[in-house]
Structures are given as structure tokens and as C-alpha cells.
Amino acid sequence: MVYLDYIAAAPVLPEVYEAMLPYFTEHWGNPSSIHELGEKAREALEKARAQVADLIGAAPEEIIFTSCGTEANNFALKGIAWAHQNRGKHIVISSVEHFSIMHCAKTLERWGFEVTRLPVDSYGMVNPADVEKALRPDTILVSVMHANNEVGTIQPIAEIGRLCRERNVLFHTDAVATVGLIPVNVEELNVDLLTLSANTFYGPKGAAALYLRKGVRIQPLLDGGIQERGLRAGTENVPAIVGMGVAAAIAKKETNSRIRHLQALRDRLIEELPKRIPDTILLGHPHQRLPNNVSVAIEYVEGESMLLFMDMAGIRISSGSACVSRSLKVSHVMLAMGISAATAQGSLVFTLGIHNTEKDVDRVLAALPPVVQRLREMSPLYHK
Amino acid sequence: MVYLDYIAAAPVLPEVYEAMLPYFTEHWGNPSSIHELGEKAREALEKARAQVADLIGAAPEEIIFTSCGTEANNFALKGIAWAHQNRGKHIVISSVEHFSIMHCAKTLERWGFEVTRLPVDSYGMVNPADVEKALRPDTILVSVMHANNEVGTIQPIAEIGRLCRERNVLFHTDAVATVGLIPVNVEELNVDLLTLSANTFYGPKGAAALYLRKGVRIQPLLDGGIQERGLRAGTENVPAIVGMGVAAAIAKKETNSRIRHLQALRDRLIEELPKRIPDTILLGHPHQRLPNNVSVAIEYVEGESMLLFMDMAGIRISSGSACVSRSLKVSHVMLAMGISAATAQGSLVFTLGIHNTEKDVDRVLAALPPVVQRLREMSPLYHK
Amino acid sequence: MYSAKVMEHFLHPRNVGVIEDADGVGEVGNPACGDVMTFYVKVKEDRIAEVKFQTFGCAAAIAVASMVSEMAKGKHISEALKITNRDVAEALEGLPKQKLHCSNLGADALHKAIEDYLARKKEKEAGDDGNQSSCAR
Ligand SMILES: Cc1ncc(COP(=O)(O)O)c(C=O)c1O
Ligand SMILES: Cc1ncc(COP(=O)(O)O)c(C=O)c1O
Ligand code: FES
Ligand code: FES
Numbered sequence A, B: 001m002v003y004l005d006y007i008a009a010a011p012v013l014p015e016v017y018e019a020m021l022p023y024f025t026e027h028w029g030n031p032s033s034i035h036e037l038g039e040k041a042r043e044a045l046e047k048a049r050a051q052v053a054d055l056i057g058a059a060p061e062e063i064i065f066t067s068c069g070t071e072a073n074n075f076a077l078k079g080i081a082w083a084h085q086n087r088g089k090h091i092v093i094s095s096v097e098h099f100s101i102m103h104c105a106k107t108l109e110r111w112g113f114e115v116t117r118l119p120v121d122s123y124g125m126v127n128p129a130d131v132e133k134a135l136r137p138d139t140i141l142v143s144v145m146h147a148n149n150e151v152g153t154i155q156p157i158a159e160i161g162r163l164c165r166e167r168n169v170l171f172h173t174d175a176v177a178t179v180g181l182i183p184v185n186v187e188e189l190n191v192d193l194l195t196l197s198a199n200t201f202y203g204p205k206g207a208a209a210l211y212l213r214k215g216v217r218i219q220p221l222l223d224g225g226i227q228e229r230g231l232r233a234g235t236e237n238v239p240a241i242v243g244m245g246v247a248a249a250i251a252k253k254e255t256n257s258r259i260r261h262l263q264a265l266r267d268r269l270i271e272e273l274p275k276r277i278p279d280t281i282l283l284g285h286p287h288q289r290l291p292n293n294v295s296v297a298i299e300y301v302e303g304e305s306m307l308l309f310m311d312m313a314g315i316r317i318s319s320g321s322a323c324v325s326r327s328l329k330v331s332h333v334m335l336a337m338g339i340s341a342a343t344a345q346g347s348l349v350f351t352l353g354i355h356n357t358e359k360d361v362d363r364v365l366a367a368l369p370p371v372v373q374r375l376r377e378m379s380p381l382y383h384k
Numbered sequence C: 001m002y003s004a005k006v007m008e009h010f011l012h013p014r015n016v017g018v019i020e021d022a023d024g025v026g027e028v029g030n031p032a033c034g035d036v037m038t039f040y041v042k043v044k045e046d047r048i049a050e051v052k053f054q055t056f057g058c059a060a061a062i063a064v065a066s067m068v069s070e071m072a073k074g075k076h077i078s079e080a081l082k083i084t085n086r087d088v089a090e091a092l093e094g095l096p097k098q099k100l101h102c103s104n105l106g107a108d109a110l111h112k113a114i115e116d117y118l119a120r121k122k123e124k125e126a127g128d129d130g131n132q133s134s135c136a137r
Helices: A014-020 A036-056 A069-084 A099-110 A128-134 A157-166 A238-276 A303-312 A332-336 A358-378 B014-020 B036-056 B069-084 B099-110 B128-134 B157-166 B238-276 B303-312 B332-336 B341-345 B358-378 C004-011 C059-072 C085-091 C097-136
Strands: A063-066 A090-094 A114-118 A139-143 A170-174 A193-197 A208-212 A280-282 A293-298 A347-351 B063-066 B090-094 B114-118 B139-143 B170-174 B193-197 B208-212 B280-282 B293-298 B347-351 C024-030 C035-044 C047-056
Touching: A014 A238, A036 A063, A036 A193, A036 A208, A036 A238, A063 A069, A069 A099, A069 A139, A069 A170, A069 A193, A069 A208, A090 A099, A099 A114, A114 A128, A128 A139, A128 A157, A157 A170, A238 A280, A238 A293, A238 A358, A303 A347, A303 A358, A303 C004, A303 C059, A358 C047, B014 B238, B036 B063, B036 B193, B036 B208, B036 B238, B063 B069, B069 B099, B069 B139, B069 B170, B069 B193, B069 B208, B090 B099, B099 B114, B114 B128, B128 B139, B128 B157, B157 B170, B238 B280, B238 B293, B238 B358, B303 B347, B303 B358, B332 B341, C004 C059, C024 C097, C035 C059, C035 C097, C047 C059, C047 C097, C059 C085, C059 C097, C085 C097
Parallel strands: A090 A114, A090 A139, A139 A170, A170 A193, B090 B114, B090 B139, B139 B170, B170 B193
Antiparallel strands: A063 A208, A193 A208, A280 A293, A293 A347, B063 B208, B193 B208, B280 B293, B293 B347, C024 C035, C035 C047
């Protein structure tokens, strides 16, 4: 099998796996219990918190564990909106955010908040000048993702953060696609809140976190007990969080070597695909781009069909085509970039991971052209 | 070690552990991916859904997976409040709910909802007649827990449910303390929503669910992708959910034998503790009680001290509910039952599990009296 | 996600292509929505003698088109016009809920091609009538 869908899910590292196991059957305590078994669990939790904090240059008490990136994004947007609505009810997001930000913003609109959606250029990039224009006296929060999961474009977060800070507006970034993949430092990025997820760096599903700068007020999304300093109630998923901590520590050490490995594979795909398949367009920014992302639109064919033919060939990839997105809508990211709906239909997203090799790239380059050829021959839009 | 704090946390069953492992490193796909690896994950997810549904007599599509009981409770209360506020803004809960219901209700009050808190008798039992009195034309939801986690009292849920149904009011029960421990059937209980959590029946942390009766409208708590039919976004924690499914299937088969085992141990503790320690009061209902719960108040001494001395002796128990303990407040449950704050201070909660034996009970019965004696001798309240 | 039947038709679609001298052509859909389907029919004595299709769409769309072409082949046009979306989905042993709309495409495109044939025929007859009458005049 050739797996090139790391943004969707990744296996955990062997070290992560080993670290988690004892927390299911041996150290199963509840971190809130004040006996020895609870104590053990709490120590493990706090160790993981320090490891995750270290990965992004934060203090441990600035990390709030959540169950997934979506929860952290919902917590950030709704929690800040609820806590700061007396200061204003205007929020700014980009038009290429993940659904978990986009649909939160829609919910906030139903609750009486006003949302401005920033445009992007044809690379999917936000212009900081547009952020500046969008800020109003009643703006309480700006949320722009660090890198886009579909097209890989990395946003000018530090600059947007600087603008927000000058204007005293809280700034959140959804860094699910970047933390653990490229260096991320909350100080350098000038962010007040940041979402990260363990699976991006080969930690387990079920563990993610919100970074919340010290002193920033927020309302819990999950009310209840006093876990996570009362900001996120619910028994902590100790095994998953332990795994996240170990994965963070490893990611920190290996970031640079991983990037080198991924970039080489990525660049080969980016170079070779259009050579072997005419009318293939690279989506996203040519340089300001995730080291593991190759996003293309292949004209005259539809993503799901390619994806399934590739699946038959043992190659797992993804697509932002409407036919794939259960809602039958073309990717809002591609539309925001000005890509026509017909072109966006031919979207293929390859996300590389540490286990990929040159040979995987060779297999893709060998398997995809005949699939495209076959589908184009069926396509009423294609004329040689 | 003698562990008698199963309500706080439990190890997973060996079968659960084995079932989960492949989903970390082998079948790591994202259930939303449409290639073969995603397909595998989705099948596993749907199998677990059917297993969990079967445990409570529900249809699979009525199960929404969440990350913990707290999330399911927040989802139930806030989601129903948001979705039905046009019909009314009055909500009824009991005064002995878990913090995740209690604090949700407080948040709803801040949002302009009105909350009635039902009284309980000295056993911690809600009187259905009080529910009837509390219902108003603008009542949209009643939430009464199935059994209390601190004192073990089982509520007359079926009757409350019947009353709510007659009046066309939605009814939720927090069944975290019961599902998988005693038989629970959503039809017999007349509930519209029900919260359950995997760890109660030796499934892993990080997996819980909300049962939502077909046709009941709710607003998501986590907006985003279309996971869980669009009602709970976020990548599913597949390994944990798989574990929950297996644990549910086993619980279903073993409920009766487990109950017999637990009840025998429980009843011995209930009988012997007051005999060996004068001024020990059983808390909660004598018969309508969880088969694994022994909750007592030991006069003139303080819970934490007993707990730590017991911990030294290798015996893990609890005092009040786990997540309350750190807030240094006397249990609201005990106060609602009319127990004086001084008496409630001496609370000890033993929750038994499948691994406990007669010998564990012997060890408690041997270890506790001298601990109490010692502390009483230090206590200014104690006069022989 | 897909039934074995859908996958089989997707991987080995029948009757793909264009009929250059088709008696009827039907096109439905819109590339913006991800689906364009074109059916070509040759009709002999009101029976579908030959049918071909092209599609730009998902696996379901391809399988649906293939199945519809099989179902239509050899049928009297009045029968072919009665092929419903449901028949197609059933013949494919079911389609995922969100893909049911793809089955509309197939039957719709076929019906449109037949209607096109009927319209051309009518036009031709009208044209013939016209010629005759003009001759008679
Ligand atoms: C009755 C009850 N409800 C809800 C919860 C919350 O569950 P969790 O801590 O898994 O979120 C608990 C936890 O012990 C509980 O006992
Ligand atoms: C950029 C981005 N944000 C948020 C999320 C949501 O993460 P999760 O599905 O773990 O909730 C994703 C998931 O892929 C993502 O790519
Ligand atoms: S053609 Fe788009 S869903 Fe089938
Ligand atoms: S006496 Fe110290 S916390 Fe209560």
C-alpha cells in the first residue's frame, strides 16, 4: 500500500504506542483521584502538557487538552465570543478555514455576532492589508489558519498577529496542519490562541489542544468538573494525551530532518505530475507551502473516480471534489481561490508522511497517468 | 493494591485492549476517507455503534459518539436548549446532578434560560410528583440522572419519563453511572436523550455517547465536518470507539453475573462497616442503589485524611466525586440530601468493580477501623 | 461505500463512447456540480439498437451510466422511457444516500436522448409532410 493521505490520519509512532499502552491496563487512574493511582495519571498528564507546550514555545499552563482539533476550534471561537461579547460582537475569519471554524462562525452569526470573511488570492493566501481593513472597534477576535489542509498554503500569521496585537484584538490560528510538521512558536507568531492536533505529528486520535495565552479570558465549551483548570471539563483521555506528549517531544527533535525528507518527495511530485499529465494545475502557493502537501487539479476528470482507481492500485489519496464531500459541494477553499468549479472537480490532494519513500512517488507517477487517460476518454468535456 | 474507585476510572478489559490496538498502527484510517483504509475505519465505527446501541435497546443511528460523559451532557443540555428555545426557555434538573449537568445549567441561566432544581429526599431520590409540579408550558427539557455517582441512588427514571412524555417535554438522563452496570433500556425508561460513558463498563477513556431518540432536533455543540450525521464534528477517536463497542457487547452478556458478584461484596461492606466503625451512616437509598456503590459518612473525621491513610495501606477509594475533591467544597449531593456539612466531610465512596474479591473487602474492613480510630482521637469533635 | 455491482460497472463500464451519427443525443448536468452526462442512441424500428455514453462524474455516475446503457439496449423506446432512477439504483444493488442523485443523471440523460430522437423524428415527419403538402400545392 502507498499511503499519501497523512492529513486525514496517520499511524502513531512506535514510541507513542508503547508509551500509551500502560495507561489502559496498568496506570488507569483518573487524574482527579487523590490516591496513588490518580497521582500517577496526573503526573503523566502534566508531563505531556509540558511536552506539548515545549513544541510550540508555550508555558505548560497555557495548554488545554481537548478531544480533537474541531473541539479546540469550537472552544476558541465560541469561548472567546461568549467571554468578550460585552466588548463587541464582530469576528474576522478567512474564507479558506476548515469547516470547524467556518461552521462555528455561521453558528455565531445565528447568535447575533457579525462575521467578516477575508478574501484570498489565487494561491489561497490572505493579505494582511485585508485584515487591517476588516478590523473595527467592535472586533473581538480574528481567526486565520496557519496552513490550509487542502492546498497547503502557509499564511502570514506573524504579520496578521502583529496587526491584531496593535489593535488589541485577540488572534487565533488553527495550526492543525502545521504544529509538529514545521516549526511553530506562539511568540514568533504573535498568537493568543492556537489549535493543534496530535495526529499531525503521529500522536493518537482523541488528543488535541488549545493554546491559550496566559491572561486571556475564555468561557468553557464543556462545563463541568475542574479538569484543565476548569476550562475543559471531562475526564482526561490520559492514554491519548500521554501519546500526544511523546509524539510532541519526538516531533520537536525531528522536525528539520522530517522536513528535508518530505520536501524532496513533494517537489518531485510537483515537478513530474504536470509533465506526465497535461492540463494539471498546481494548487496553492509554490513556495509558501506545507512540506508534505501536493494539491493539483486535473482538468476534465473528476476527483472521486481518480481516487477510487488509485485505491484499486493500492494508493490512498484524497480529493476536495464535490462528489467526495458528502455535501456535494465543491471545496470552498478552491472556490475562494477563484478556481472554477469544473476545474476544482479534478482536485487531488497528496499529503506525505515520514513513512513515504521515493518508491511511493514512483508508484504514483506510474499509476496516475493511465487512470487519468482512461477517465478523460470517458469525459464529454475532454477533446484531444 | 485494592482498588475501590471504579466510578473514577477502570482498566479496560483484555478483549477491549486487544480490539483497540490494531487501530493505532494498522487500521489507522480516517472514517471520512473514501479509500480502503478509511472504509475499514468506517466499518469499525459502525460496528461499534451497533454494539453500543444494542446495549441500551436503541437503533444504531440514535447513537452519537462523544469524547466523554461531560461532552455528551453539555451537548444534550445546550444542544436542546439552542434548538428548542423558540418553544420555551425553562429547564428542569435535579439538585444531585453531576457537575457536567449542574454547571451547564448555570451557563444556560446566564444565557437567559430559567432552571428549576428538583429537591431530593434524604436518600437522594427525586419524587416524580415534584417533576410534575415543576413542569410549565415553557418547559423544554427535564434532565435527571439515572443513578447518582456519589451515593448510588437510582432514580425513578421511567416514571419521570412517562410524565414528561405526557406533557410533551423532552427528557434526558445522565446514565454514566448505570449503562453497562445494570440493564438500561431507552424504551423502558421513556427517555429522549441519554448519556453513557465507556469507562463505566471497562471501555477506554475518550469514548462516550449521547443517545438521541430518532426525530429529536438538536444543535451541535461541536460545529464542523459532517461526522456523526453532522451532529458532532471532529475526527472520530476510532480506537477508543472500537474499544467501547467491544466493551458494550461484553457488558450486555455479563451484566447479570457482574451484578451478582458486585452486590455480594457491596452488601458485605454495607453490613460490616457500621458494625466495625460506630457512627457510620450509609448514604443513599438502601435498596434502589447501584450494585457497586457503598457510600458512607463516618462522623467526626474528614474524608481526605481517611483516604490518604487508606492509600498508604494500598487501598484506593474516594470521598465525594473525583472532580469535586479538588475544589474543596462539600458535596452538593449530600447537602441536597439534608446531610450536615460536618457529616458530609466524613464521606467515603467505595465503588466496586469486576476485579474485586472477598479479600479486598476483608482488607478494607481490617484497614479502615484503625484509621478512623486514629483520626477520631485527633478530632476535637469526637467524644467517646 | 459502494456495492460490488457499482464497483464492477465503475471499473468496467459498458458502452462508453460517442455515436457520431446518433439518432438522439441527451446531455444533462453541469460541470460545476461535478456531473455531466451525455447519452447517444441509435434507434431502429423504435428500438434502441445502439447506445453509448460519456460522463464527467464520480464512480456512481459512471456506474449508473453504464447500467442505464445496459438496461436500455434493445428496449422499445416506450419501455426505455419508463426506466426510473429507482430501477437503476436497484439494478446496481443500491447507492449510498448522498449518491442517489447520480442515478437521476443516468436515466435523465437517456430519456433526453430518446426525446431528442422523437423530436428529430417529428421534425422530419413535419418536414416531410411540409414537403409533401408543398408538392401537392
Ligand atoms: C454521573 C456522571 N455523569 C457524568 C460524568 C462525567 O463523565 P466524564 O468525566 O467522563 O466526562 C461522570 C463522571 O464520573 C459521572 O459520574
Ligand atoms: C486545518 C484543520 N483544522 C481542523 C481540523 C479538525 O481536526 P479534527 O478532525 O481532528 O477535529 C482539521 C482536520 O483535518 C484540519 O485539517
Ligand atoms: S457525479 Fe458528483 S456525486 Fe456523482
Ligand atoms: S481542612 Fe484543609 S482543605 Fe479542608
